[in-house]
Amino acid sequence: MSESPSILVAGAGLAGLVAATELHEAGVSVRVWEARDRVGGRCWSPAVGPNDVRLDLGASWHWEAHERVRTLAERLGIERVRQHEPGVAVQEWARDDPVDHFEWPEAPPPSWRLVGGAQALHERLAAALPDAALRLRHRLRALQRAGGQVQATAQTPEGPQDASVDAVVLALPPRLAAHALQFDPALPDALASALRDTTTWMSPSAKAAVVYDRPFWREQGLAGRVRSAVGPVHDWHDAVTPDGHAALVGFMHPPGPDSPTPSDPGTRDAALVRQLVHCFGEAADSPIGIATADWRHDTATTPPTGPKPGPHTPPDPAPVLRRAQWEGRLHVAAAETAADHPGYLDGAIEAGRRAASALT
Ligand SMILES: Cc1cc2nc3c(=O)[nH]c(=O)nc-3n(C[C@H](O)[C@H](O)[C@H](O)COP(=O)(O)OP(=O)(O)OC[C@H]3O[C@@H](n4cnc5c(N)ncnc54)[C@H](O)[C@@H]3O)c2cc1C
Missing domain, CATH: 3.50.50.60 (FAD/NAD(P)-binding domain)
Incomplete structure (x- = not known):
């Protein structure tokens, strides 16, 4: 040197x-x-909706053992927010059948998000x-x-x-x-x-974020958590910010190089809202912002040959x-x-x- x-x-x-x-x-x-x-x-946390709510369309959580994230955030003056878990979760089995409800959390390890994404x-x-x-x-x-x-x-x-x-x-x-x-x-x-x-961890995945004017699911005693067998999102999570902006963030379809996600934004956004109305009722019909990211087709993450197939x-x-x-x-x-x-x-x-x- x-x-x-x-x-x-x-x-x-x-x-x-x-x-x-x-x-x-x-x-x-x-x-x-x-x-x-x-x-x-x-890690991509674009500003979504009229209030510029920064939501994670890439990495979001860290867990207790991820001490390096906690200390780095602390050093940089970034606050953490505990993932909201309590309440009743929704299970969606089929598009035309009524959804089921189950008690959440079952026993998830505590996780945190970073304020600002x-x-x-x-x-x-x-x-x-x-x-x-x-x-x-x-x-x-x-x-x-x-x-x-x-x-x-x-x-x-x-x-x-x-x-x-x-x-x-x-x-x-x-x-x-x-x-x-x-x-x-x-x-x-x-x-x-x-x-x-x-x-490349999580490269076979895509995420969606939807912003509302109020967290209506919490008002109904729901956790904001959805498990779906039909999609387009297979796993919704509550992403309400500490200053009260209401949002849900989820993973589209089970991870996989070829799992279908509509690429036309109009069709995709309509499918997301349709799913949320099915899971939460008419209150979900009027989001004030929607954003998505598909990491499978992102050339700065995934080679043109696509994500490596294999277990998630x-x-x-x-x-x-x-x-x-x-x-x-x-x-x-x-x-x-x-x-x-x-x-x-x-x-x-x-x-x-x-x-x-x-x-x-
Ligand atoms: C949807 C999703 C959800 C995730 N959820 C979590 C989570 O909840 N918790 C967690 O801990 N982790 C999660 N991860 C994983 C986490 O994002 C990664 O561990 C972390 O961001 C990787 O950081 P990195 O710097 O190694 O790589 P990257 O973040 O991929 O950074 C690589 C950088 O290199 C740039 N680059 C690429 N090619 C070139 C080139 N030729 N020249 C110059 N620059 C180039 C890219 O643009 C990029 O900025 C998730 C990932 C995704 C995609």
Whole structure:
């Protein structure tokens, strides 16, 4: 390493921004290239409805064991809200049959959301980096080892952009890295196949958020929780904000590369409202905002070949993913590489910290 190493982090998700923050705090000059026009990666909390309620269309919850999320949120001054569970839940078996009700919670482990949405973590981390450090709409395409340096090339709206850096942290989903990046020299077979074979947690899913002017389900003693065998959402949750904005957020269809979700927004929104009216009655007929995200077709999460088919379980990362390559100049640091809670927000923080500490 030179005396003032310059490190490129590819990806402004949680792993990348944690790595960049720790490198910057250690006095290392760091640059972040992010493919999208926003930070957050699989955490996306757009403002929905006329009151701009920020709702999670990507990651939302953390649990007791996810200590890294709790302490990072605390450090960044982001409040947590306990997931609302009590009340009666709805079971929808078929579109034309009356719904059933059951007592909720059965015994769910306590979980928390972040006030302002999970993307608030990224926004606060990015805001504390030097202005020039973060480059949006920079999609890394190629890495070439050249002497003691790594040549990186990004695709940007202004054309290709090159940088020569001491080391690179790849903080994008491993499977996407295997499909989208060119490596010269080629990566060792064991790493290349581990990248290809690692599932990207939750990439086969889609989410919907619906905002109302009041939480009518709570007024009826309902938990806001729905389990559905028919969809379009198979699992609705209460997402009322601490300042009282009423919202429901849910996962569309059981996760799977091909499970049907209407792509036309009008048809999709109508199907969501129809389902909510079936589950909660006419009070659900007039939402004031609807938003959806389909991660299966998101090219900054999922390669064009689609999500890796397989069981809906968090990844079990091969240890080779945590081993630096190119004599310490190339590190992989997505949530999927973590030893602890791989695939989760907590794993993303662990992975980002591991890469940063190897480079300082
Ligand atoms: C629908 C859904 C629900 C989830 N729910 C939860 C939950 O409740 N709790 C939980 O703990 N986890 C949840 N997760 C998982 C959680 O989102 C991830 O663990 C975490 O966000 C991963 O962070 P990351 O930084 O590793 O990757 P990402 O967030 O995927 O960030 C990677 C970044 O790299 C960028 N990028 C991609 N390609 C390039 C390129 N070529 N060049 C430059 N940049 C690039 C992307 O745009 C992105 O910003 C959920 C995920 C989804 C999709």
